Amino acid sequence: MATRERPCVLVAGLSVRQLAQACRADGFDVIAADCFGDADTVAASRRWFPVGQAGALALDPGRLIPLLASLAEAGEVDGWIAGSGFEGQVEWLAEGARRLPLWGNPAAVVDRVRDPRHFFAALDALAIDHPPVRFDSVDAAGWLQKDFGGCGGWHIRPAVRGAVLGSRGYLQKRAAGEPMSALFLAHGGQAELLGLARQRFQPLGRRPFVFRGCVGPVTVARPIADEIGRIVQALASVFPLQGLNGVDFLSDAGRVRVLEVNPRPTASIAVHGAGLMRAHHRACADGVLAAPAVPAERPAMRGEEIVFARRPLRLDASDCAAIEKAGWCHDLPREGARLAWGDPLCSVSATGGDCKAVADELDRRREETLTWVEH
Numbered sequence: 001m002a003t004r005e006r007p008c009v010l011v012a013g014l015s016v017r018q019l020a021q022a023c024r025a026d027g028f029d030v031i032a033a034d035c036f037g038d039a040d041t042v043a044a045s046r047r048w049f050p051v052g053q054a055g056a057l058a059l060d061p062g063r064l065i066p067l068l069a070s071l072a073e074a075g076e077v078d079g080w081i082a083g084s085g086f087e088g089q090v091e092w093l094a095e096g097a098r099r100l101p102l103w104g105n106p107a108a109v110v111d112r113v114r115d116p117r118h119f120f121a122a123l124d125a126l127a128i129d130h131p132p133v134r135f136d137s138v139d140a141a142g143w144l145q146k147d148f149g150g151c152g153g154w155h156i157r158p159a160v161r162g163a164v165l166g167s168r169g170y171l172q173k174r175a176a177g178e179p180m181s182a183l184f185l186a187h188g189g190q191a192e193l194l195g196l197a198r199q200r201f202q203p204l205g206r207r208p209f210v211f212r213g214c215v216g217p218v219t220v221a222r223p224i225a226d227e228i229g230r231i232v233q234a235l236a237s238v239f240p241l242q243g244l245n246g247v248d249f250l251s252d253a254g255r256v257r258v259l260e261v262n263p264r265p266t267a268s269i270a271v272h273g274a275g276l277m278r279a280h281h282r283a284c285a286d287g288v289l290a291a292p293a294v295p296a297e298r299p300a301m302r303g304e305e306i307v308f309a310r311r312p313l314r315l316d317a318s319d320c321a322a323i324e325k326a327g328w329c330h331d332l333p334r335e336g337a338r339l340a341w342g343d344p345l346c347s348v349s350a351t352g353g354d355c356k357a358v359a360d361e362l363d364r365r366r367e368e369t370l371t372w373v374e375h
Contacts, residue, residue: 007281008046009103010071012064012096013083014057014151015344017331018270019277020044023081026277031077033067035059035085038346039324039332059085061092068099079103079285081277082264087114088149088168103284104243105263113239113263114148116170126234129257131175131250137161143171144209148260153201153209175257177250181214183268183276184232184245185291187283191236192291193229195272196220198355199248200305200362204342213305213347215358216271220251227256235261243284244269244276270349271302300351303358304330307346307366309339313373322372328365345373 008029011019016034021044023030032045035052042048049067053060071077079101086093087110094107105113112118120133134143143159148168150156159171179199185192197216204210220228232247239261246266248259269276275292282288313319315337323329323346330347339345348369350361 007078008076009281010068010077010080010100011083012051012059012068012080014052014059014085015041015331016083017041017044017347018267019081019083019265022265022269023277025274028277028281031071033064034083036331037334038330039320039334040330059089059092061089061095064092065095065099068096072100079281081280084151084264086110086264087151088147090114101285103281104265105241105245109239109241110263113241113261114168116146116148116168119148119261120170122235122238123258126231126238128231128234129255130259131257132173134171135165136171137163138171142174144174146170146172151262153211154207156209157207172259175250175252177252177255177257179259180218180249180251181266181268182228182232182247182249183266183272184236184247185279185283185289186232186236186241186243186245187287187289188242189237189240190289191232191241192289193225193232194244194276194291195268196225196228197268197271200303200359204308210308211267211306212308213303213362214268214271215301215303215355215362216268217273217299217301218355221254224251224254224256231256231258239263244280267304270304273299301354301358302349302351303362304347304349305362305366306331306344307348307369309341309343309345309373310370311341311374313337313339313345315339315373319373323369326365326369329369345369 006029010031012033020030020032024044030045031047033049033051051063081103090107090111123130140159140161145159147155183194195217197214199214200212201209244265246262250257317335320335348365352358
């Protein structure tokens with residue numbers, strides 16, 4: 001492959017704006033492929049390709065795999081990074097990696113992490129706490145039905161007796177605690193904890209735990225931080241993970257209970273500073289575990305939240321102009337876009353001195369953004 005002054009990476013997933021911007025900020029040339037082609041995704045990329053299924057928020061392997069093959073044949077890309085959307089389709093990761101170097105966890109690792117029977121058995125063996133799980137029917141009260149083949153909380157719903165569980169499905173007992181995530185870097189059985197974030201979940205129709213965003217970086221008491229450090233080290237060693245990964249967990253009165261591992265760069269890269277994608281590349285492509293330098297001053301707390309349409313919308317030029325002009329909107333939609341109830345409209349961001357200030361500002365900006373388009 002020809003040597004380039006700046007390495008070129010393809011970022012692929014359901015929505016890759018955060019990945020595209022983070023890679024570009026870290027010195028990569030970027031080619032993007034996702035389901036939306038939002039204006040700021042396109043602006044951060046040299047080229048953009050649609051890889052979504054028509055009429056569905058899902059990747060289309062009939063578009064994705066040939067794209068990887070053509071970019072590999074042209075010799076214009078050094079590697080690719082998988083975002084969200086591959087959780088239940090690890091065969092696409094394997095197929096893609098045969099065509100172009102995958103900067104991330106190989107398909108076999110992702111398959112083990114996203115197999116609930118294997119994953120929770122591993123947690124038990126490692127003495128890592130988690131809410132109880134079952135793989136057969138239970139009295140529905142107090143249980144949730146989940147699927148490790150999904151992402152973004154869209155797969156979580158109250159359990160019903162006799163529910164049919166897919167190959168990656170399971171039931172999990174409801175548990176108290178604040179939903180949080182840990183971002184970590186891994187390679188060669190070692191891990192470095194990079195930061196923690198508070199997650200924002202809200203009901204959307206019959207789905208009670210749709211992921212809307214996160215706020216961070218946050219600090220926690222030393223015993224909790226030490227336990228999370230132990231957890232990410234154990235997980236990186238057993239599976240073994242590489243590059244950027246995330247652990248979702250519940251924090252409740254000093255107790256840490258793990259929910260899942262996302263074996264890829266997660267949405268929290270938006271709140272954890274610069275240098276993350278360089279570190280990811282070094283871990284995956286060069287085999288070097290080197291966390292980004294810690295800034296001399298504590299960075300401002302930042303949050304991002306997805307804004308979902310509350311009713312069917314068709315966006316005109318003035319709608320899109322208002323969203324772009326705000327300066328704190330992202331995933332910018334294009335003029336003429338049609339949205340159904342519950343479709344993502346855009347994202348909003350905010351900064352502040354503490355979590356509450358950021359969360360309050362996100363709430364305000366979400367509502368203001370919706371008023372611009374609901375006319």
